[in-house]
Amino acid sequence: MSNNMVFITGANTGLGLETVKALIRSSKTYTILLGGRSIEKAESAVRQLREEYPTSHSIVVPIQVDIEDDESIQKAYDHISSHYAKVDVLINNAGAQLDQQWYHGTMTLREVWNRSWDVNTTGAHILTYTFAPLLLQSDNPRLLFITSGTSTLTESDNLNLRFNQSPEKGWPKSSLMIPAYRASKTGMNMLMREWTRILKKDGVKTWCVSPGFLATGLGGNLEMLKQMGALDPIVGAELVRDVVEGGEDQQVGRVIRKDGVQPW
Structure with a gap:
């Protein structure tokens, strides 16, 4: 068994899958537990x-885990605990951008907000709480x-970024608004700070990683995203790998992005 046990959620597609590939390409050897809501898609x-x-030389193993389902999270914990006994790196990657579902009429506004927080913040917290005992079995937990x-509050008035620009006067407003997603990710940043505090004396190194504007299924139409300047998800995946492999150990407890630390 590899000394580098990585469990990553939402890893059968998008940034998660590219992160697994980045770890496989590393000179280090990993056992990667590839979490997917559907076991068939993970397989x-x-x-x-x-x-x-x-x-x-790295090993990749499919794991069924739905971070909106407490029973699924517990079953994943029981399986990993009995087969591997520890997790060296836990990557809360599973996420959702659901604001567009309101504009398309497929979800109510309350459903968009509740589920955005359930996936992006609540689910990440419950999964982390459940798996904390396995992290504490590691000699170098991350x-x-x-x-x-x-998600940054500091840069929310930077009008060079399209998502910070105000829509035109009148009602209804532009479908480019993503308030539920943004708020839930800002909440995740605070969640990371809490886990940094909670696990500090246990030696767990904790970060948020802000991978950049990427062309993945999370943001909708891939071609449209590329035309808007979205980057290949490989860029974000290599940043995640850098954090996993110690490249940002001097910035524990912060939000890491490609050009350094993202302001709060």
Whole structure:
């Protein structure tokens, strides 16, 4: 068994899958527990990775985990606890951007807000709380939360960023607004600060990682995102790997982005 046990949620697609690939490409060897809400999709992703990296010394294992389902989280914990006994790195990657569902008429406004927080903040907290005992079995425990550049309060008046610009006068407002997503990710930043405090004396290094504006399914139409300047998710994945491998150990308890520390 590898000395580097990584459990990452929401890893069968998007940034999560690219992060797994980045770890596989590393000179280090990992056992990567690839979490997916659907075990079939997680297994499919693992098969894809084995075909793409046939000579890798790292091991990738599919794990079913739905962070909106406490029973699913507990079952994942029981399975990992009995088979591996520890987790060295826990990456809370699973997330959702649901604001557009309101504009499309597929969710009510309350459903958008409640589920945004349930996935992006509450689910990450419950999963972390459940898996904390396995982190404490590690000699070098690391805890990561994947946040967003839209979550910073300090830069929320930077009008060079499209999502900070005011919509035109009148009602209803533009469908480009993403308040539920932004608020839930700002909440995640505070959640990270709480876990930094809670696990400090246990030696757990904790961060948020802000991977940048990426062309993933989280943000909708991929081609439209690329036209708006979205980056390849590989860029964000390599940043996550850098944090996992010690590149930001001097910035524990902060939000890390490509150009340094993201202001609060």
